[in-house]
Amino acid sequence: MLSCKSSRPPLNCPKVVPRPSAEVSTTVCGSMRQAAVRRLSVLAASVINSQIASVCDSGVRRSLQSYAQCSSSPGNNTHNAVTSGSLTSSCSAPYEFQHLASFGTSSLHRDLARGSRAQFSTQAVSTSEKGANMAFQAASEPDISYLTQKEAAAIDEELMGPLGFSVDQLMELAGLSVACAIYEVYRPSEYRRVLVICGPGNNGGDGFVCARHLHHFGYAPTICYPKRTDKPLYKGLVTQLEALHAPFVDPESLSLPLTDHYDVIVDAMFGFSFKGIPRPPFDKIVKMLSVGPDTNPAETGVPPTVSIDIPSGWDVEKGDVETTGFHPPMLVSLTAPKLAAKFFHGPHHFLGGRFVPPAIVEKFHLRLPPFPGTSQCVRIGPAVLDVAAMRLSYEAGALDEEDAAKDPVEQFSRWFNDAVAANIHEPNGMSLATVSADGRPSNRFVLLKGYDADGFKWYTNYGSRKGSDLSETGRAALAFWWPGLERQVRIEGDVEKLPSEESDAYFHSRPKGSQIGAAASPQSSVVPSRSTLEDMYKQLEAEYQDKELPRPETWGGFRLRPQRIEFWQGRPSRLHDRLLLTEWASVHAIRWRVEDRTFGTIGLICAYRSVPVTCEHDGISLRVSIDSHQGRKHHVLNRTPSIFLSIVVLIGW
Numbered sequence: 001m002l003s004c005k006s007s008r009p010p011l012n013c014p015k016v017v018p019r020p021s022a023e024v025s026t027t028v029c030g031s032m033r034q035a036a037v038r039r040l041s042v043l044a045a046s047v048i049n050s051q052i053a054s055v056c057d058s059g060v061r062r063s064l065q066s067y068a069q070c071s072s073s074p075g076n077n078t079h080n081a082v083t084s085g086s087l088t089s090s091c092s093a094p095y096e097f098q099h100l101a102s103f104g105t106s107s108l109h110r111d112l113a114r115g116s117r118a119q120f121s122t123q124a125v126s127t128s129e130k131g132a133n134m135a136f137q138a139a140s141e142p143d144i145s146y147l148t149q150k151e152a153a154a155i156d157e158e159l160m161g162p163l164g165f166s167v168d169q170l171m172e173l174a175g176l177s178v179a180c181a182i183y184e185v186y187r188p189s190e191y192r193r194v195l196v197i198c199g200p201g202n203n204g205g206d207g208f209v210c211a212r213h214l215h216h217f218g219y220a221p222t223i224c225y226p227k228r229t230d231k232p233l234y235k236g237l238v239t240q241l242e243a244l245h246a247p248f249v250d251p252e253s254l255s256l257p258l259t260d261h262y263d264v265i266v267d268a269m270f271g272f273s274f275k276g277i278p279r280p281p282f283d284k285i286v287k288m289l290s291v292g293p294d295t296n297p298a299e300t301g302v303p304p305t306v307s308i309d310i311p312s313g314w315d316v317e318k319g320d321v322e323t324t325g326f327h328p329p330m331l332v333s334l335t336a337p338k339l340a341a342k343f344f345h346g347p348h349h350f351l352g353g354r355f356v357p358p359a360i361v362e363k364f365h366l367r368l369p370p371f372p373g374t375s376q377c378v379r380i381g382p383a384v385l386d387v388a389a390m391r392l393s394y395e396a397g398a399l400d401e402e403d404a405a406k407d408p409v410e411q412f413s414r415w416f417n418d419a420v421a422a423n424i425h426e427p428n429g430m431s432l433a434t435v436s437a438d439g440r441p442s443n444r445f446v447l448l449k450g451y452d453a454d455g456f457k458w459y460t461n462y463g464s465r466k467g468s469d470l471s472e473t474g475r476a477a478l479a480f481w482w483p484g485l486e487r488q489v490r491i492e493g494d495v496e497k498l499p500s501e502e503s504d505a506y507f508h509s510r511p512k513g514s515q516i517g518a519a520a521s522p523q524s525s526v527v528p529s530r531s532t533l534e535d536m537y538k539q540l541e542a543e544y545q546d547k548e549l550p551r552p553e554t555w556g557g558f559r560l561r562p563q564r565i566e567f568w569q570g571r572p573s574r575l576h577d578r579l580l581l582t583e584w585a586s587v588h589a590i591r592w593r594v595e596d597r598t599f600g601t602i603g604l605i606c607a608y609r610s611v612p613v614t615c616e617h618d619g620i621s622l623r624v625s626i627d628s629h630q631g632r633k634h635h636v637l638n639r640t641p642s643i644f645l646s647i648v649v650l651i652g653w
């Protein structure tokens, strides 16, 4: 029996949909797989931590931990190197274990592999949840310092005094970081209506700035500002929000259930200057919001609340000493967490305010986690790993056969350019799946280095595992994942080595350091130590200081000539768009045809279950008409008889 007991359920409990019987076998496999995946992820976290600890100094360790924690892009090489290395080391059979040293070209990978070897025996016996969870906590909790109320005020003065910052400048960055953190947890697709409650001080100012950015991120903010001030900075912030048509509401108009009008609340009432107990009208508001972090908004009528810097009403150093009972699920600490944050046990704790200069860090002995990339916020405190609850609604676009290019390479080119324009991290990162002659598949990320009508190219060490797989079988599959665009491209085909002139040309276009690295690195073989590699590097560097380094014969390019290309665009409710193009040879030329233009299987089942579907077939093609919320859509599927039959069976189910 399904129930609606999640901590953040939709406002109206959805109708219980019976699980399709056709999914039974998948579900059984799924639960086994989930259990395995759960073990894999906790073990991986444990190994990441210990491996990193064993090979890196503390600075690198912190960066890597934070990077592994914060990065979700499959194209992110460091993340993948660390994660994939750990997964294999902790969970695979000894056969896999022997191949640990083959993870990558960099020496760091080798060191990690060596670390995992030492780790393996320990891991093999410590698979209990407890041990794994402890390991995960250790990996997640950065070494961080907390501020007293006095220190927080002193930093404020220092920043806006000798260090030359203005209050509006800091407030802008602080408010932006809060909006960014909210976007990480509560996406506008589900949490669009935001109530921002602003107090009389700078914490309230952060709330206004946050509300403005939330508007531009796709939310609909409403402001409650009970105690106005005439200061020009605040008047300007109010005017800016009025110009965006953000409604302002009186505190008296707020009543339970707040969930009728709002999906998330931002508490910007008081920050680090708060003292005593909240005075009217804030006392009633704090009382109204006083629910625990794990309560169900549908039951309490209180949407999840995000507190800026400190949960309002809490003592800045001692936490909820007045027992307000206000325990929000999310806190965004600014500059550095205040002592009260030690008493915050909600699932989402972030640090924002990416403006702290080294002078402040030194003077106040701050220990802060690094912000990843260009991010304005960083998660601190252990992340909540409810993997089963991790899902996004895909709403970035649609893929219509009519709009797609007839030539798949042209279509790939369009999407690749979109990925570049969308600033996707390493848009040319692609997973390369190979299989050995005895049928063992393996997968890793590499960089696409060119594509045209003849195929997709990359370069590697011919002696690596992928290199030998490709030489043995001549087949591979590529997959690109562009998260911001919610798009995936899968390409399958035959693989051949590039002509040596082409590999030469690319090799010599690389930076000299990379050339030497390729020549010095005997990939997929165990090296005695890092210094062996470094010595080899130095030797080659000296030898070829003034002359061209010849391309090693063991290094070069591959080209995959595509036979099947599938373009996948995520859509809401898992009714994804897929366009599969397969190659067929006519008398005159290789041509491409649309093989399939349909939803994913589950999507088709859902479509069948929830909306009218009609089918007509003539033995060659199947015309499926589906009423979706965007109108009636027709899909023509050209199939081989067996697949065609299974689709008819599926529709008839």
Ligand SMILES: NC(=O)C1=CN([C@@H]2O[C@H](COP(=O)(O)OP(=O)(O)OC[C@H]3O[C@@H](n4cnc5c(N)ncnc54)[C@H](OP(=O)(O)O)[C@@H]3O)[C@@H](O)[C@H]2O)[C@@H](O)CC1
Residues within 6 Å of the ligand: 152, 155, 156, 159, 170, 171, 174, 199, 200, 201, 202, 203, 204, 205, 206, 269, 270, 271, 272, 273, 274, 275, 276, 277, 278, 279, 282, 308, 309, 310, 334, 335, 353
């Ligand atoms: N680097 C930084 O440091 C940065 C800090 N920033 C932000 O500034 C925040 C600190 O701002 P802040 O100093 O203006 O004080 P804040 O906490 O907003 O409230 C003070 C107001 O609350 C009131 N009040 C107090 N007690 C009360 C009670 N019991 N009951 C009712 N009211 C009470 C008091 O009113 P009064 O007593 O004057 O009537 C006063 O007006 C900080 O937390 C962070 O968010 C960022 O913007 C930029 C970078």
Ligand SMILES: [K+]
Residues within 6 Å of the ligand: 203, 267, 268, 269, 270, 271, 307, 308, 309, 310, 311, 312
């Ligand atoms: K607050």
